Amino acid sequence: MRLKCALIAITLVSSPVAAADPAAINRIADQAMNHGQVVETAAYLTDRIGGRLTNSPAMREAERWTQAKFKEWGLRNVHLEGFEFGRGWWIESSRVRMTAPRPLALHAIPIAWTPPTDGAITAPVIVAPMTKEDHFTKWRGKLAGKIVLVSLPKDPKDEGEAPFKRLSGGELAEKDEYRQPVYDPSEARDLAKWFRFGRRLDAFLKAEGAIAWARMAQRDNGLVHGEGYSFRTGETPSLPAVELAAEDYRRLTRLAKTGPVTIEIDSKVHFDDSDSKGYNIIAEIPGTDPKAGYVMAGAHIDSWVAADGAADNAAGSAVVMEAARILSAIGVRPKRTIRFALWSGEEQGLFGSYSYVRKHLVTRPAQPDPEIASLGPWGDQTYPITPLPGFRDLVAYFNMDNGSGKLRGIYAEGNFAAVPMLKEWISPLASMGVTSVVAKPTGSTDHIGMAELGLPAFQFIQDPLDYGSRAHHSSLDTFDHLRAQDLRQAATVMASLLLSAADSDKPLPRNVLPTQPSVTRPFDYEDPDKD
C-alpha cells in the first residue's frame, strides 16, 4: 500500500495537472488525525449552541462564534454576507400532554414560525385530515374551539432495514451510473402550491375558530421534526401548531374514535425581528496569484430545531472549518485563494448559497410567477443567464451536506471532464475509504446553484450512517449521531482537495453554460385536472 502511494505521488508531481505537494497531504492528515479539532468544533456547534434555525438567536451566536474561530485560526477576510430572509424564531420551552381520557406526556415540537400559545391551552381534539382546499368543506362549522389533527394517521412501518449503514464496495460502485437529470417544471409549482395550501389551511382554521392544530411526524419511533416554511415577515402563521410523534398522534386518533380526547399545548416560543437578514459566513486563505481565481468549500450551518443540527449540518460545517484550520496551521501558500463558506437559510430553500450566486456569479431575469418567486432564488429557473465578472474566478466548489458519514467519493455533477482530475487528487487517500468519482448529478443542497451554471461544483458520496433513517431533520440529530473518525477523515479529504485544486497547474474543466432549461420530456402534456 505504501509503495503504491509513493508511485502515485511521483505520478502526481510529474503530471500536467499536478496536485498539492504529497508531503502537504501528509501534513494535512497529521493535523486532522493527531492535532484535530473537528470533534470539538462539532460539539460546540451542537451541544453548546444547539439547533440553528435561520435568523434565530442560536444562529446569530453561530455567526459570531465561527467568525471568531476563523480569525483565531489565522484566516483572512473573515466577514458576513447578508441576504433578505424574514423572521427569527426560537423555542424557549414546550409541552404537549393528553389530559383526557388519561394524563399522558406526548412527544411533540412546535412547528417552526408558529406563534406561542400564551400559556397552556387545553381543548378537545378533532381528527380532520386535510391535504387540499377541497377538504375544507367537510369540516366547515365543526372546528370551533378545537385542536385540529390535520394528518391522516398512516400505519406504522415494519422497520426491516438496518438504520445505520456504511457503503460496501459494491454499493459504492453502483452509484457510478450517469442518468440525465429530469427537469420537471411542475416541481417548483407543486412546492409553491403546497406552501400556499399551508397558508390557506392556517387561515381556514383561524376563520373556523380552531385554537391550534397538530400534524403527525413522517417517521415512526417517537421522532419529531417541526419543519415550517412561513418565515417571511408579515406571513408567519396565525395559529399555534405542533408536530406529534407518530405513535402519540395515532393514539389520539384511535381514542377519538371511541370518545372525547383533550390535549394541552404549552408552546413558549419567541420571534426575533431584530434583523430580517440571514448571513453567510466567509473566510479565506489568500492565494499568491491574484489572477488565478479561487477555490471554495461550503456547508450550510443553519439547521432545524428538533435537536442540535448535528448530521444536518454541523458535520459539514465543522469539516469545512477544520479544513480551514488545518490548511492555516500547516502554513500553506496556495496559488489560488481558498475560500470557506458557511451558508445560512439552506433549510428553507438554499437562500444563502443562492444569494452568493446572485451577488458574485451571475444575474438571471426576475421570475415572472410571483408564487414561484416566493420560493426564493432557487425557484428562479430563468434565462438567459448573464455571468458577472466573478464568474470566471470560481475554479472549484466542494459542498458537504450528506450527513456525517465519511467521504467515500465525489459526485462530479455532470462534469465528465473533471472526473480524471478529481480521481487523481483523491488517490493518495484511497486507504481512508475515499475511492470513487462519479459523474452523477445530485440535488437538494448548496452546490446546485453553482453546478447548474456549469461551474465545477461538487458534493460528496458519504457513508449514510443513520442520516436518512433517523437523524435528518429529527429530534435525534444530536452529536451522538456523529462519528469522530468519520469527521477527521472528511476534514483530511476536504483540505487535500482544496489544496490540490488551489495549486493545480490547470483549473478544473467547466461544464457548458445552459441557455434554457434542459428538455427531457419533449412529448409530455400537462394534466389539465391537476390543481
Added chain:
Amino acid sequence: MRLKCALIAITLVSSPVAAADPAAINRIADQAMNHGQVVETAAYLTDRIGGRLTNSPAMREAERWTQAKFKEWGLRNVHLEGFEFGRGWWIESSRVRMTAPRPLALHAIPIAWTPPTDGAITAPVIVAPMTKEDHFTKWRGKLAGKIVLVSLPKDPKDEGEAPFKRLSGGELAEKDEYRQPVYDPSEARDLAKWFRFGRRLDAFLKAEGAIAWARMAQRDNGLVHGEGYSFRTGETPSLPAVELAAEDYRRLTRLAKTGPVTIEIDSKVHFDDSDSKGYNIIAEIPGTDPKAGYVMAGAHIDSWVAADGAADNAAGSAVVMEAARILSAIGVRPKRTIRFALWSGEEQGLFGSYSYVRKHLVTRPAQPDPEIASLGPWGDQTYPITPLPGFRDLVAYFNMDNGSGKLRGIYAEGNFAAVPMLKEWISPLASMGVTSVVAKPTGSTDHIGMAELGLPAFQFIQDPLDYGSRAHHSSLDTFDHLRAQDLRQAATVMASLLLSAADSDKPLPRNVLPTQPSVTRPFDYEDPDKD
C-alpha cells in the same frame, strides 16, 4: 394444502392422544379472524388504560375491566387472587429541561417509585458515575445541592441490524438445540446486591445533600424506560430520580466537561397506598369431568410506565383474553376446565405467578437469606418441594410474554416427552406459521415457577418484530408496535392448544420433580474477591 390438512385431521381423530375436534379448530379460526376482538382488547388495555404498573390506579382499572370483559363473554368463576406486594405509584406529569447553558427540553421519565419533586427543582448537575459502594468515597462532600448524574456515559452504538425482524425458517430451526440450563446460585445474590446498592446509593446521595439524581437510558434513539425496584412499603426511595434518554444524558456530560450545566426536574408523581396487595385476574370455562384437572393460559398484564405496555404485555394479555372469548363464543364443553390467568407483579419479579404456585401447587421451605428472600418468591430456590393437593390438577400451562409477534412454535421447556403431542396439536395450523416445538428451556417470565416443578408449562417462540430492539420496557411500547394479524394468529393458536390439551385423552407428560438445584458447575469455586 387443504388436502394435507384434511389428512392430518383424520390422523388426529384416530390418534390415542386425540386433540380437539378439527371442526372446532376451524370454528376457532373463524372466530379469531372474522369475528375477532383481540385488536380492540389490546387497544383498550394500551390506549385507554395505558401503562399498568403493579398496584397503580391504571392496574386497578385493568383488574376491573378485564373481569367485566370475562363476565360479559360468559366466563365462569371470574375473580381476583391477591398477594402481598407494596405501594402503588403513578405519573401525573413530568418534565425535565436543561436551563443552562441554554434552554432545551430533555427526554426523560421519573424512575418508578421515586418521590415527586414537589414543584420544579433546578440545580447544577455533577457527573459522578457510581456502580458500587467503593465509588462513594470519591464523591463524598461534593454532591450537596446537586443533581447527580450517576451513569458512566457509554458510547452510542452503530445500529447495524434491522430493528424489526421475523424469523426465517432457518432461524426457527436453529432454536431447536437443547442445552442444559445453567443453575448459577450467584444470580439471585448478584441481583439482591444490585438492589441493595440502589438503596445505599439513594441513602448516600440523600446524606450528602444531593437533591435528585439521573441515570442514562440503556438504549439509544431517545428511548426511556424508568424501571425501579424499591416498591415495598417503607422502602421506597427518598430522592427524586429520572432516567434520561442516552443522547440527552451524554450531551449533559459533555457540556459538564466545559462549564456549568443546570437542569430542572418537575416530577409530579403520586403514591397510592390504598391497598398493598397485587391481584391476579382468574377466569374459567368449567370442564365436564371434575376429576380431569385443568389446563391454563396466562400472561402478565402489569407493565412498566414509559409507554402503554403494549408488546410487554398487553399483547399476551389480549391473546389470553381473546382465547377465552373465542372458546366461550363457540360454546366448547371441554373435558378439563380451561383457566385463564392475567398475572400482576411480573415486572418486579414474577410475584403474581409465583403467588399462584405457592397458593395452589407446592410449598417450599422459607429462604434463609433475608436479602434473597426480599427478591420475592422467585429467589426461593429452596428444597424439598412439597406438592399441594392442586399439584396433580394442572395438566398444561401456556404462557405468552415474548412480545407481540406471531407464534412460530413452542418451547417445551425441557419436557422432551411432551414434544410429539405438542407438535401434533399445532400441525393443523402450520400454514399460519406455527410449525416448531423445541425442548429448549427459557426463563424470565411466568411459566418458570411451574416449569421448574416439572409441570407441563410452556412459552412460545414468537417473531421478534421490534420487541428487543425498541419496545421492551420502553417509551415506544405502544399499540403501534403491535400487528393485528399476529395477534389474531396467536389467539387462534392459543385457543386451539387449550382445547386440544383440555380434551386430550391422555394428559401431557410431566417432567421429574426436582429434589435439589441442578448442578452444572461441579468444579467451580467462588471468587473470594467478588463482593
